Amino acid sequence: MPSVGYVEYGPTAALGLRTPTETTATTDHSALLLGLKADTAYQYRAVTLEGTTSGAGDLGTIRTGNLPLGLPIVTAAGTGQTGFIVVPVVGMGVAVVILDGSGDIVWYHKDDRKKDFYRARLARDGKSLLYNAAKISGEPSPDSAIVRVALDGTEISSVPIPYLAHDFVEHPDGTLGALAVEYRDFQGATIAGNKIVEVAPDGTQRTAWTSWDCFDPAVITGDDLEQGWTFANALDYDAAAGVYYVGMRNFSSIARVNRQTRACEWVLGLGAPTLTFAAGAPRFLHQHQFQIRGNRILLMDNDGAPGNASRVLEFELDLGAKTASLVGSYTANPSVYTFVFGEPLRFDDGSTFINWGAAGQMERLDPSGSSIWKINTNVGFAFGFHTLVDSLYAGAALPAGLSGT
Amino acid sequence: MNPREPSTVRRAAAVPIGRVAAAPAFSALLGACLAGCGGGSAAVESSRGNVLLADQNNYLTTAALSIPSVDTAPAVDLDICWSQVADDLQCHPLSAQSDVDTVSLLRISHLTKHDVEGKLAAGQLSQSQVAGYVEYHPDHVATCAKLSQLSFFGTEADTPSKYVESAGLTYLLLLAKGTTPGIGARDMLFLNPTSASTNTRVDVASGCGLLDFSADLLSLQKPSVPAAGPWIVDWKDITHDGQGNPVSLRWIDGVTLGRFDGMSVEAVQARILDIELVATSLWDLALDGEDKADLSRARDRKTGAPFPGFKPADSTWMLALTCSTCQSPAPLVLTILQPI
Numbered sequence: 001m002p003s004v005g006y007v008e009y010g011p012t013a014a015l016g017l018r019t020p021t022e023t024t025a026t027t028d029h030s031a032l033l034l035g036l037k038a039d040t041a042y043q044y045r046a047v048t049l050e051g052t053t054s055g056a057g058d059l060g061t062i063r064t065g066n067l068p069l070g071l072p073i074v075t076a077a078g079t080g081q082t083g084f085i086v087v088p089v090v091g092m093g094v095a096v097v098i099l100d101g102s103g104d105i106v107w108y109h110k111d112d113r114k115k116d117f118y119r120a121r122l123a124r125d126g127k128s129l130l131y132n133a134a135k136i137s138g139e140p141s142p143d144s145a146i147v148r149v150a151l152d153g154t155e156i157s158s159v160p161i162p163y164l165a166h167d168f169v170e171h172p173d174g175t176l177g178a179l180a181v182e183y184r185d186f187q188g189a190t191i192a193g194n195k196i197v198e199v200a201p202d203g204t205q206r207t208a209w210t211s212w213d214c215f216d217p218a219v220i221t222g223d224d225l226e227q228g229w230t231f232a233n234a235l236d237y238d239a240a241a242g243v244y245y246v247g248m249r250n251f252s253s254i255a256r257v258n259r260q261t262r263a264c265e266w267v268l269g270l271g272a273p274t275l276t277f278a279a280g281a282p283r284f285l286h287q288h289q290f291q292i293r294g295n296r297i298l299l300m301d302n303d304g305a306p307g308n309a310s311r312v313l314e315f316e317l318d319l320g321a322k323t324a325s326l327v328g329s330y331t332a333n334p335s336v337y338t339f340v341f342g343e344p345l346r347f348d349d350g351s352t353f354i355n356w357g358a359a360g361q362m363e364r365l366d367p368s369g370s371s372i373w374k375i376n377t378n379v380g381f382a383f384g385f386h387t388l389v390d391s392l393y394a395g396a397a398l399p400a401g402l403s404g405t
Numbered sequence: 406m407n408p409r410e411p412s413t414v415r416r417a418a419a420v421p422i423g424r425v426a427a428a429p430a431f432s433a434l435l436g437a438c439l440a441g442c443g444g445g446s447a448a449v450e451s452s453r454g455n456v457l458l459a460d461q462n463n464y465l466t467t468a469a470l471s472i473p474s475v476d477t478a479p480a481v482d483l484d485i486c487w488s489q490v491a492d493d494l495q496c497h498p499l500s501a502q503s504d505v506d507t508v509s510l511l512r513i514s515h516l517t518k519h520d521v522e523g524k525l526a527a528g529q530l531s532q533s534q535v536a537g538y539v540e541y542h543p544d545h546v547a548t549c550a551k552l553s554q555l556s557f558f559g560t561e562a563d564t565p566s567k568y569v570e571s572a573g574l575t576y577l578l579l580l581a582k583g584t585t586p587g588i589g590a591r592d593m594l595f596l597n598p599t600s601a602s603t604n605t606r607v608d609v610a611s612g613c614g615l616l617d618f619s620a621d622l623l624s625l626q627k628p629s630v631p632a633a634g635p636w637i638v639d640w641k642d643i644t645h646d647g648q649g650n651p652v653s654l655r656w657i658d659g660v661t662l663g664r665f666d667g668m669s670v671e672a673v674q675a676r677i678l679d680i681e682l683v684a685t686s687l688w689d690l691a692l693d694g695e696d697k698a699d700l701s702r703a704r705d706r707k708t709g710a711p712f713p714g715f716k717p718a719d720s721t722w723m724l725a726l727t728c729s730t731c732q733s734p735a736p737l738v739l740t741i742l743q744p745i
Contacts, residue, residue, distance in 0.1 A: 038655075039696075066655055068694040069730070073653045075531075091532075092585055092730055137558035227561060308514055308536050308574060334515045337536035339557070360532025379530040379732065380587045 001050060007031040009044035013059060020393045021049065032152050034392040035084065037104045038067045067105055071095055072360070072381035076103030078373035080351075081364045083399050084392055087355070088117035088131060088384035089377070096120045096131045096149075098392065103375040107392070109149050111156075115141060118166045118341075119385040124174060126395035127151060132178065134164035136233075140181045140192075146199070151392065161197050161205070166341075167235040167289070167385060169244075170396060174201040177244065179235050181228075182210055186217045191225055193217075194232035196244060196257075209244065209257050214264035220272045222250035223286075233340075234289045234385075236405035245292055245405060247299075252285050254299065268297065268317070268324055275317065278325040284313055288357065289343035289385055293404035295319070296327065300342030300357070309335035312344040312354055330354070330369060336361055343385050348401045358382040454639030454697040455631070456742075462628045464739040465621040466647035470522040472577070472593045472615055475607050479570040479598035481552075487580055487609040488548035493591035495678045495734075496613035501548045504591065507581040510555055510564070512537030512574055518595050521575050525593075526616075527648055528732040536574065538586060539564050570598045580609060588730050618735065620647065622674040622723075627743040630722075632715045636700035640726060646737045656728045657737055660690040660698045662712065663723040670721055670741050680723065688712045715744035 002025035010016040019031040029046070036042060042064065046057045070093030081101040088096050094116055098107035115133035123130050127150055134144035144164035148157045161178055168178035176199040181192050193211035200206075211230040222229050227250075234247030234254075243265065244257040251271025255264045268275045270283055277283060283304055290299035298314045305311045314328035330352070341357025350367030360377030377383070390399045477483055485508065493499040513521055514536040524530040539555035539562050555564050568576065576596040583589035592612035630636055638660070646652040663684040665673050676683050688703035703712040715722060722744060725736035 066694040066696060069655070069658050069692075071655075073656070092588065224561075308512070308571065334533075336533045337514065339537060356533070358532075359535075377532045379532050379535055380585075380730075381532055 002026050003048045003050040005029055005031075005046055005048040007033065007044055007046050008056075009033050009042050011037075011040060011042055013043055015043060015045070034151060035098075035100060035106045036064045037100070037102075037106055038064055040064050067108065068110075069093070070110065071097065071105060071108055072377040074099065074103040074105065074375050074377055076373070076375045078364075078371070080366065080372040081353070083388060083390040085362065085386050085388055086120045086122055086129065087386035088120050089381050090116045090118075090384055091360075091382050092380035096129065099375070101373075107151070109153070111147065113145075113147075115144065117384060119168055121168075121170060121387045122389055122392070122394075122396050123148065124170055124172065124396045126393065128155070130168070130170060130176075132164050132166075132168050133158075134166075136166055140165070144180075146176055146178060159199050159203070161199070165194060166233040167247075169235055169237040171237060172239050175199065177208060177235065177237055179232050179246070182207075182212075184212065186225075189226075191217055191229045192227075192231075194230045194246070194248070196235065196246070208259060209246075209262045211248070213262040214255060214257070214267070215251075215272055220251065222248070222271055223252075224250060234287075236290070236292060238292065238405055245290065247287060247290060249286050249288070252283070252287060252304075254287065254290055254297070266317075266319065266322075268315070275319075275322050275324050278323050281315070281324060281326040282313065282329070286339075288338075288341055289355075291345050291404050293346055296346075297324075298328075298344045298346050298352075300338070300344055300354075302338055302340070302342055305331065307335070308337050310338045310342060310356065310359075312352070314346075328369075330365065332356065332361065332363060333371065338382075341382060341384055345388065345402060346404070347399075348403060353388060355383050355386050357384070362386075453641070454637030455635055456628055456638045457642060458628060458638065458640040458738065458740060459642040460645055461626045462740045463643060463645070464625055464647045465649075466735060467617075467619050468526040468648060468733065468735065469617040470526045470593070470615055471617070472518065472522055472595050473610065474518060474595035474597050475604070476597045476599050476602040477604045477607060478602050479600060480565055480568055481605050482565045483552040483568070483596075484549055484606045485552060485578065485609070486549040486607065487592070489608055490580065490592055490611050492611045492613040494593070494612040494616040497679075497682075499591055499612070502543075503545050504582055505543055505545075505548075505580045507540055507542055507579070507584050507586075507589075508550055508555065509538065509540040509579045509581065509586065510552075510568075510596070511535055511577045511579065511587075512567070513577060514573055514575075516575055518575055521577060521595075525732060527650055528646075529650065530732060537567065540586065542584060568596075568598050570600055578607070578609065580612075585730065587732065589734075590732075618678060620674055620677040620739070622670050622677075622739070622741055625740055627741045629745045630715065630742045632718050632744040634701065634714065636712075637697055638700060638724065639697035640738060641696045643726075643738055647735060647739060652737050654696055655694055656731055657696075657726045658692050658729055659727040660692065660700070660703060661725045661727055661736070662688040662690075662700060662703055663725070665721040665723065666717070668721050673721055673723060673741075680725075684723075685720070715742070718744040 004022040006021045008015040008018045085099040095110045120131040135141040140163040142162045145158040163181040165179035182195040195210040196208045198208045230248040231250035233249045236245040253269025253271040255267045284301035285304035286302045288300045312330045315324040336359035338357035338359045343355040345353045352365040354363045364373040541555045578594045580592040581589040664686045666685040687706040690703040722742040726738035
């Protein structure tokens with residue numbers, strides 16, 4: 001008799017975890033258990049639903065295997081971080097991992113592309129994970145790609161996009177938007193700007209924006225025209241507004257880009273700004289990822305703080321007055337310095353998740369700004385850009401209480 | 406969710422997949438996925454080995470580093486030279502030209518030089534304490550480099566401008582074999598940028614004498630191993646390394662078995678930094694996440710021949726579990742086997 005069902009599982013007989021209920025009645029069932037810690041015994045049982053009747057099987061036991069070499073050792077302190085963190089690790093080893101709230105690796109993937117991974121996301125299809133395999137240090141790679149891996153590891157496909165940069169997004173319809181390097185001649189030399197490459201679900205690629213749409217190297221040169229003119233390093237997308245947000249490291253600026261017109265609606269930062277910092281507001285320098293929440297922006301200021309520390313800054317934007325006012329600042333204790341990467345996220349309850357990137361540290365602050373949870377890698381491992389999810393079965397759905405880009 | 410055969414063992418970080426004895430009318434095929442299921446080695450709980458290692462079988466070690474420091478002018482493009490280096494931390498010969506693959510400079514925050522020495526000796530430095538890393542790969546001809554040649558993985562980092570005097574920063578120069586960041590250090594030197602100095606040249610000295618390492622092989626309990634086999638060594642019960650630090654067993658990536666003819670355990674202990682040089686024979690086995698190893702799969706380091714067994718049984722037999730990517734080159738586990 002065809003039926004639907006699910007599997008309950010957990011480290012004790014109390015179980016506590018479960019797979020989603022099957023959507024199609026069948027006589028041949030399978031279920032993928034996700035979120036399992038390594039080298040740990042789990043109990044499970046199958047549950048069926050036939051009309052209004054349900055039944056559960058006996059408890060079974062499985063034991064997970066060991067993790068392979070080349071993954072970081074993550075130590076955790078404190079509590080208060082729930083759900084899962086999808087994040088690449090780079091350094092001594094390169095992989096995409098999923099961490100649980102205890103800092104334990106519950107999923108990993110490595111490949112043999114000899115690239116670094118910079119951003120990882122659960123895909124909107126609910127069945128796979130996306131990451132960009134590229135090189136951002138030294139020469140960008142012509143054979144970079146966005147890679148899709150099924151969560152059960154059975155499918156791997158990739159979308160080649162030459163010269164990928166740090167970041168990409170997935171639109172609600174499955175379109176991928178990725179930062180890439182674009183080379184153009186300028187005054188007899190070749191300079192590296194950036195572009196946003198979109199890949200439609202049917203595989204069609206188009207350039208949705210380039211840095212030349214908004215900026216002119218004759219007017220603004222950035223930090224180092226030879227090494228990278230704009231050096232875009234962070235990308236968000238607001239589907240409701242139809243705008244991208246592009247962070248440019250060598251401008252120390254973040255731009256809001258209209259996807260339809262390709263115009264920069266505003267630019268905040270040191271390079272080519274259209275918004276003015278309010279009196280007394282600090283400038284950020286070589287920032288990486290950010291979050292737009294209403295009229296506020298939260299960002300990782302990698303180099304702007306005095307001394308040898310990175311910090312998270314929060315600004316309130318007044319687009320009418322074209323000003324940005326500082327409303328918050330946070331430096332880790334002890335301070336850490338992340339020369340690349342870094343990503344803060346504010347939850348609706350006022351708590352904050354901070355990925356300190358190259359410092360190999362992640363942190364959760366309570367609404368008062370006190371640090372309540374922290375994880376650290378051993379030396380040699382950095383975190384790339386992450387995504388947070390409550391469930392590994394829910395695709396790219398944002399965690400409860402998290403909004404914005 | 407694809408149906409899978411029962412009892413299939415997925416390669417790569419996966420866990421066992423078995424048919425679930427289920428509720429009425431529900432015969433599920435259960436796939437449990439830890440970590441990508443996408444590449445790597447089989448990793449499934451199975452029976453234990455017959456040579457079980459526990460903490461009481463492990464050696465005890467002490468390690469201390471005394472790293473010299475050189476004052477220099479701050480924020481200048483130093484000349485860094487290692488032509489005078491003749492031996493390494495273990496007092497083994499080191500060719501300044503051919504053996505140095507990476508020259509790196511770590512900027513460490515919130516730790517004094519003494520703290521750094523302690524963390525390095527214990528292998529306990531964390532990534533958040535490293536506030537900057539630049540490196541240079543010599544061409545195996547020249548033995549000097551400018552500070553400005555040290556880059557962040559190929560990206561110019563304007564290193565001299567970031568080489569500044571600060572009470573909160575410690576600069577550590579490493580000479581390493583291999584190119585994996587932070588791994589394979591053969592020599593070390595603290596750099597101390599200070600406005601009191603006009604020095605712009607750094608000459609790295611030999612590494613012998615920087616490391617004070619001792620090991621106690623006499624107090625450990627020798628695990629028995631059947632001379633006739635099998636020799637399935639299982640270290641799942643090990644919780645601490647030789648220094649007493651909690652150990653992550655998944656970092657063990659090699660097994661080395663050594664035979665020392667005519668040497669007592671005490672004599673091997675006295676040559677602890679030279680055990681690979683004084684061994685009569687060595688057999689190696691590479692690992693990838695396993696927590697036990699069949700010594701019959703080990704191969705002679707020189708000839709590639711398989712391990713023939715514990716003959717002669719009255720030799721001193723040493724087993725080491727090694728970690729090629731750890732900060733400390735000392736084996737995480739080392740014991741003396743007792744063939745019976």
